[in-house]
Amino acid sequence: MSLTSEAVIEQLGQIVDTDRVITDEPTLKLASVDHFRKLQTIFDTHTRQLPVAVVMANSTDEVSKILAFADANDVNVVARTGGTATEGGLESGTDRSIVVDGSLIDEIINIDPYNMQATVGCGVPLQTLEDACREVGLTTGHSPQSKPIASMGGLVATRSRGQLSTLYGGIEDMVVGCEVVFAGGEVSRIKSIPRRAAGPDIRHIVIGNEGALCYITEVTVKLFPFMPENNQYLGWTTKEMSEGFEVLREVMVAGFKPAVARLYDYEDGQLQFSHMADPDEVTIIFTTEGNARIAEATAEGIREIVAKHPGCKPIEPRLVDEWFNDLVWDETKVVREANRIRDERNVNRTTEVSADWTSIQKIYDAVIPRIRAEIDGITLLGGHSSHSYINGTNLYFNYFFDLGDTAPENETEELYMPIISIIVEETLRYGGSIVHHHGMGKARAPWVKDEYGTSYPMLEKLKAVYDPNGVMNMGTIIPN
Ligand SMILES: Cc1cc2nc3c(=O)[nH]c(=O)nc-3n(C[C@H](O)[C@H](O)[C@H](O)COP(=O)(O)OP(=O)(O)OC[C@H]3O[C@@H](n4cnc5c(N)ncnc54)[C@H](O)[C@@H]3O)c2cc1C
Structure with missing residues (x-):
């Protein structure tokens, strides 16, 4: 017979100090969603199943005992460390779920x-x-x-x-x-x-x-x-995304390894570069770093490649440097963005995919007009490539939409998922991957079989072997 929630809490309290088994409602509400349903936190309208408890483990031994207990008692375990997940990986997935938080396992054991x-x-x-x-x-x-x-x-x-x-x-x-x-x-x-x-x-x-x-x-x-004194910053604008993709491709195929290699389209670019690019221009950014000779040779090689593209106009390196140094998101930016969404009821969402060089432009050309035609309330729609490889690149679609009459707690299903669906459909149509770096979570799990194709049974077998009782983050990667 299954344990009651009270019994789960009581037994967890025998594994870790009872003050590290947290059960107050505000904590459980925050733990019931991540950025995938961030509006539920921003508007405090939580509708998801709450976990039974958040358990703060402080050693491998405690994690081991908690996982043994959970496996024996059919309790779902949601692992958590930073809590910045964007794809629903932190959602409970079941009514018998605990969040096992590892943020106290925070020792820098060795820097060698x-x-x-x-x-x-x-x-x-x-x-x-x-x-x-x-x-x-x-x-x-x-x-x-x-x-x-x-x-x-x-x-x-x-x-x-x-x-x-x-x-x-x-x-x-x-x-x-x-x-x-x-x-x-x-x-x-x-x-x-x-x-x-x-x-x-x-x-x-x-x-x-x-x-x-x-x-x-x-x-x-x-x-x-770490040799920041050798960093070089390079940027250009041009008119066509296709030319931007071609510059990225040529740099990668030539064997250069810039640290940053990015291409922003028109609307996404205006969010970042309105002081250096016109609305009808796309923006290409590179940085090089590391050993001075390599950083210099990489920058020189990139300049030579771009010189063969007469449509490209240079951006002042200082502006690229300033832009880059303001790119990371700390807690202040997250809170500022949450406040903006609450005030304006205008939501910013992103979806990142990848594909080879032949397909990436096709995906971009298919997705942008479909979203404009099929989704109401879009206020900004664009994308950028931010991670390139010798055989292809990623596309990070960036879009804003008005909530309109939609209740904040329904935003994910009613507004966000339809857009993700378009991006996923077009990416699969052209043979790309539906997730470049955010993980599948529960958001993109519905398409896991399409993503994996005939290799899906390999994934299923891994799950069956390593989690035979299905207690590890149920519904994540593989849907319930
Ligand atoms: C503002 C913002 C910017 C972001 N930028 C980037 C970016 O540039 N690049 C990028 O790749 N991602 C980015 N992300 C996504 C997110 O930060 C990453 O997915 C990150 O790797 C999650 O780390 P975390 O410690 O916050 O994990 P969590 O949010 O705690 O968990 C993420 C997932 O991993 C699982 N998990 C957590 N800890 C463990 C563990 N110890 N063992 C096993 N499973 C575990 C969770 O169950 C969940 O499924 C961004 C997110 C935000 C909100």
């Missing part, structure tokens, strides 16, 4: 400048690690816009990607080892080594699992020299 790696607890905020690394002349190279508010466990769990990804890679290129806890409480460590060929790379069962396969308690990531 000789072997160029750092080992941290899952609850270490990325900004904290980055600041500590910079004190000894190093950087993680990881710079998602949520750097000040996201933590290492969540960043690994969502396969996050930072603004400097073209040079340093995504989190999957940075994680060299980790410690995780599986449903039932089994603890596994994957040792930190530069590379090995001892069978499949099992790190990838952990990276991107979104709490649906295991709980990440510790990670070891690569470090890089």
